[in-house]
Amino acid sequence: MAIDLRPEQQRVIDLAVRSGAYRNPGEVLDQAFEIIREQLQLEDWMVEQREVVAAHIETGFAQAERGELMDGDAAVEMLRQRRAGQLKP
Numbered sequence: 457m458a459i460d461l462r463p464e465q466q467r468v469i470d471l472a473v474r475s476g477a478y479r480n481p482g483e484v485l486d487q488a489f490e491i492i493r494e495q496l497q498l499e500d501w502m503v504e505q506r507e508v509v510a511a512h513i514e515t516g517f518a519q520a521e522r523g524e525l526m527d528g529d530a531a532v533e534m535l536r537q538r539r540a541g542q543l544k545p
Contacts, residue, residue, distance in 0.1 A: 468484075
C-alpha cells in the first residue's frame with residue numbers, strides 16, 4: 457500500500473527516526489496508531505461513563521452548595537491514596 461504524505465508529515469517521521477527513538481518510519485507510525493487507538497478507547501469509555509460522571513458532578517455541586525467542601529491539599533492526598541491503591545497488585 458502506498459501512502460502519500462504531506463511534507464510536514466514526512467518531516468516529523470524523519471525527525472523521529474533521526475532522534476534514535478525509532479528504528480524506522482514503520483515504528484513511528486505504529487506508535488502514532490497506538491496513541492490514536494488509546495484516544496478512541498478513552499472516548500468510548502467517556503461515552504459509556506457519561507451518566508455516571510454526570511451523577512458524580514451533580515453530587516459534588518450539591519455538596520458544595522451545602523458547604524460540604526474539602527481542603528485542596530486533603531483532596532489531592534485522597535486522590536493519591538486512591539491511585540496508589542489501584543496500582544497495587
